[in-house]
Amino acid sequence: MPTPPVEQPMAESDVQTADTAHTARSHRCAASRTAPRYRDIDQLAAGDELMRDLVERGKRLIDRGIPVLILGETGTGKEYLSRALHDYSARRQAAWVAVNCASIPESLAESELFGYCKGAFSGALPGGMKGKVQQADGGTLFLDEIGDMPFALQTRLLRVLSEREVIPLGAMRPVSVDLQLICATHQDLKTLIGEGRFREDLYYRVAGGVLRLPALRERADRRRLVMQMIADELGEAADENVIAPAALQRLLAYPWPGNLRQMHAVIRYSCAVMNGGRIELRDLPEELMQFQAVPLAQVHPIGRTAQIRPFASRAEGDATSVVLTGDPYRDERSRVIAALNGSRWNISAASRQLGMCRASLYRKLRQLDIPHVRDQAMPAYAVA
Numbered sequence: 001m002p003t004p005p006v007e008q009p010m011a012e013s014d015v016q017t018a019d020t021a022h023t024a025r026s027h028r029c030a031a032s033r034t035a036p037r038y039r040d041i042d043q044l045a046a047g048d049e050l051m052r053d054l055v056e057r058g059k060r061l062i063d064r065g066i067p068v069l070i071l072g073e074t075g076t077g078k079e080y081l082s083r084a085l086h087d088y089s090a091r092r093q094a095a096w097v098a099v100n101c102a103s104i105p106e107s108l109a110e111s112e113l114f115g116y117c118k119g120a121f122s123g124a125l126p127g128g129m130k131g132k133v134q135q136a137d138g139g140t141l142f143l144d145e146i147g148d149m150p151f152a153l154q155t156r157l158l159r160v161l162s163e164r165e166v167i168p169l170g171a172m173r174p175v176s177v178d179l180q181l182i183c184a185t186h187q188d189l190k191t192l193i194g195e196g197r198f199r200e201d202l203y204y205r206v207a208g209g210v211l212r213l214p215a216l217r218e219r220a221d222r223r224r225l226v227m228q229m230i231a232d233e234l235g236e237a238a239d240e241n242v243i244a245p246a247a248l249q250r251l252l253a254y255p256w257p258g259n260l261r262q263m264h265a266v267i268r269y270s271c272a273v274m275n276g277g278r279i280e281l282r283d284l285p286e287e288l289m290q291f292q293a294v295p296l297a298q299v300h301p302i303g304r305t306a307q308i309r310p311f312a313s314r315a316e317g318d319a320t321s322v323v324l325t326g327d328p329y330r331d332e333r334s335r336v337i338a339a340l341n342g343s344r345w346n347i348s349a350a351s352r353q354l355g356m357c358r359a360s361l362y363r364k365l366r367q368l369d370i371p372h373v374r375d376q377a378m379p380a381y382a383v384a
């Protein structure tokens with residue numbers, strides 16, 4: 001007999017349905033005079049080749065009803081992508097039901113997800129309650145932070161996914177459900193599997209197709225995103241006169257650890273405080289004002305964790321002074337950075353030196369987490 005959930009009001013933010021999410025959003029929009037309009041799937045790609053490819057793959061997966069797993073650092077737009085995929089899908093008329101697996105109290109998780117029947121336990125709502133899985137019937141169930149789902153619940157979810165039916169607490173018979181599943185996490189599920197914290201069989205159920213959202217610092221369309229967000233905030237089309245070159249430069253150079261969420265907050269702030277119709281450097285929030293630009297020649301490859309670390313190093317342009325560490329990722333990164341420094345960040349020259357085409361070098365920069373502002377000869381900072 002399943003444990004009845006402890007009677008306790010559900011925090012509004014613990015489980016979000018499409019309706020509550022819409023309401024919350026409309027309140028926010030009413031508070032400001034602007035509304036982010038990033039719901040359309042094709043808008044999400046902005047001008048980034050990787051994103052366009054990812055969106056196209058997402059559409060094909062959704063067209064075939066394949067469960068999608070969205071990976072990406074926090075704030076990269078996993079929830080936005082999930083909503084956009086639902087809105088694009090044939091199920092768009094039905095509900096998009098979001099559940100944040102990290103924030104449902106374990107004691108409530110089972111009844112919230114799978115529901116319960118009348119009289120299932122003392123304190124239950126008199127008429128019973130439809131769980132989120134059933135609410136998503138015909139539509140899309142978005143399980144955010146799936147990596148945080150309690151292990152016992154994973155077993156029950158696996159059953160729902162394989163049998164396509166759910167048994168609410170206290171029910172005698174299963175109820176069939178037909179839904180598109182989209183899950184998201186910032187965690188490495190393979191590592192969680194290795195640690196025995198995530199079921200491998202569930203992984204293969206939820207990861208029919210994996211879409212890995214790039215970090216903002218890896219995206220080539222940051223300039224366009226900035227302009228899009230400013231236009232959204234101002235509620236009108238914006239050209240580059242709306243931002244001082246130094247401020248734009250700083251926005252392009254900043255490594256954005258909080259990704260799109262942080263950029264959106266920064267743009268919102270700057271648009272609110274700017275005076276005279278143009279965002280100046282002084283209108284940027286403190287973290288951007290204090291951001292110290294570090295010449296790229298001072299980059300020391302220390303792995304994939306994004307950190308800005310100024311330190312003295314070899315002379316700029318010395319393409320031959322690569323210190324090998326034996327770590328293939330770090331060594332390749334050093335080699336590419338040395339070639340870039342040697343060519344003063346001229347992509348054509350560096351790609352010739354490395355014996356690859358320009359497109360391959362751009363790909364390599366993304367793979368190796370080397371920030372680069374496209375078509376700008378020498379970016380002013382480095383993420384080591």
Ligand SMILES: Nc1ncnc2c1ncn2[C@@H]1O[C@H](COP(=O)(O)OP(=O)(O)OP(=O)(O)O)[C@@H](O)[C@H]1O
Binds near residue numbers: 262
């Ligand atoms: N395409 C976009 N354009 C503009 N802003 C965006 C876009 N995508 C996301 N954002 C901004 O970033 C915020 C976070 O987006 P979202 O919740 O989709 O990210 P997430 O990856 O799911 O984050 P987390 O991992 O923290 O749950 C949004 O509320 C919005 O402000």
